[in-house]
Amino acid sequence: MRINKYIAHAGVTSRRKAETYIKEGLVTVNGQVVTKLATNVKAGDLVEIKGQPIYNEEKVYYLLNKPRGVISTVSDDKGRKTVLDLLPNVKERIYPVGRLDWDTSGVLILTNDGDFTDQMIHPRNEIDKVYLARVKGLANKENLRPLTRGVLIDDKKTKPAHYRILKVDTVKNRSVIELTIHEGRNHQVKKMLEAVGLLVDKLSRIRFGTIDLKGLGSGESRRLSKKEIGQLYNAAAHKKNEKNSN
Ligand code: URA
Numbered sequence: 001m002r003i004n005k006y007i008a009h010a011g012v013t014s015r016r017k018a019e020t021y022i023k024e025g026l027v028t029v030n031g032q033v034v035t036k037l038a039t040n041v042k043a044g045d046l047v048e049i050k051g052q053p054i055y056n057e058e059k060v061y062y063l064l065n066k067p068r069g070v071i072s073t074v075s076d077d078k079g080r081k082t083v084l085d086l087l088p089n090v091k092e093r094i095y096p097v098g099r100l101d102w103d104t105s106g107v108l109i110l111t112n113d114g115d116f117t118d119q120m121i122h123p124r125n126e127i128d129k130v131y132l133a134r135v136k137g138l139a140n141k142e143n144l145r146p147l148t149r150g151v152l153i154d155d156k157k158t159k160p161a162h163y164r165i166l167k168v169d170t171v172k173n174r175s176v177i178e179l180t181i182h183e184g185r186n187h188q189v190k191k192m193l194e195a196v197g198l199l200v201d202k203l204s205r206i207r208f209g210t211i212d213l214k215g216l217g218s219g220e221s222r223r224l225s226k227k228e229i230g231q232l233y234n235a236a237a238h239k240k241n242e243k244n245s246n
Contacts, residue, residue, distance in 0.1 A: 003027065003039040006047060010054040011093055011112025014121075018114070026050050057092045059113040061224040065216040066108040072099045083108060087221050097121060097208075098184045106131075106205035107213055109224070116229070120209070123159070125236035126182040130207035131189045132166075135198035139165045139175035143196050147179070151195040158192055159183055174201070209235040 001009070007018035007027070018027075025033050028048045029041060041047055047054045064083060066072065072083045074095050083096055087110065097109040097120045111117060120127055144165070150157040159182050167176040175198070179189055190200045206212060210231040216222060224232075 001041055002037070003029070003034060003041050003047070004037060005115075006041045006056075007049065007054060008114030008118070010047075010056045011059070011095075011114060012049065012054055013095075014114045014118050016118065021049055057112055059116070060090065060092045060094060060111060061113065061116070061229055062087060062090065062094060062110045062221050063211060063216065063224050064108045064110060064221040065213050065218050066100055066105055067218045068103050068105050071102050072096045072108060083110065086219055100205060101187060101190075101203070104203045104205065105218065107208045107211060108205070109208060109211065110221075116233075119233065119236045121184055122236075123183045126159075127209045127232070127235055128180050128182065128207065129184065129205060129209075130178060130180045132204045132206050133177050133179055133189055133193060133200050134202040135175050135177060135193055135200050137173060137175065137198045138168055138170060139177050139198060140168070141165075143198065144177070146196055147192055151192055153185065153188070153191040153195055156185075158185070158188065161192065178206075 003022060004015050004018040007013065008015040019037055021027050022035060022037055025035050026049055027034055029039065030046050064086060066083060070081050070083055070086065074082060074084050076082050084094070087094070092112045094110040094112045097111060097117050100106065100108055109120070119125060144163050147161045147163055150160055162180040164178040165175065166178055169175065177193070179192070181188060181192070189203060193200050211224070211228060
């Protein structure tokens with residue numbers, strides 16, 4: 001098996017990140033530094049990244065209803081609570097598939113499967129990410145329409161998004177919007193809504209592809225079933241195929 005695939009399979013990181021480590025000379029096989037991406041590894045070889053051995057583990061997939069006030073990294077140098085603190089009994093080295101901000105709640109998938117992660121976060125696969133945003137200000141078709149064509153954030157246009165206005169409260173001067181996007185850029189929803197003049201004051205991800213939060217309270221988690229994992233792969237492949245046939 002190719003070395004980057006082997007590392008991704010071991011769940012340590014994604015295949016692309018593994019390539020970076022290899023190019024940077026941080027990967028050894030049986031004690032020898034390897035920098036060629038074409039290197040093959042076989043069972044029994046000792047693969048290490050920065051001196052840490054890699055072991056292949058059973059692939060596991062969890063769904064967490066992330067509360068606000070928790071960061072979605074596996075460790076934090078400031079000692080803040082991380083999403084892994086909410087899954088204390090998982091022995092595999094899982095990590096989040098993409099990120100949610102500290103103050104964003106909702107659907108977060110965690111796994112040790114790097115290939116799965118690549119499929120889920122690659123913008124080409126256009127997995128739906130559905131957010132519920134409470135914003136300051138009054139939403140209407142006129143101010144939200146640019147979101148359907150794409151708005152400039154950090155000098156790059158966003159892919160077309162889909163919105164629904166769920167509530168407009170003229171007394172409190174705030175609105176609730178459902179926004180579906182297909183990318184995963186940093187603070188994307190907050191920046192997109194800010195770009196159309198609406199400041200987000202509460203954000204929750206209510207769906208990732210085919211996965212929603214049904215039956216899961218804040219801070220609760222569960223294993224994803226084989227069927228659910230299959231459905232997520234299908235959602236990714238479906239979009240890819242749609243594009244190839246166009
Ligand atoms: N967009 C944001 O602005 N924040 C998130 O946490 C997720 C998407």
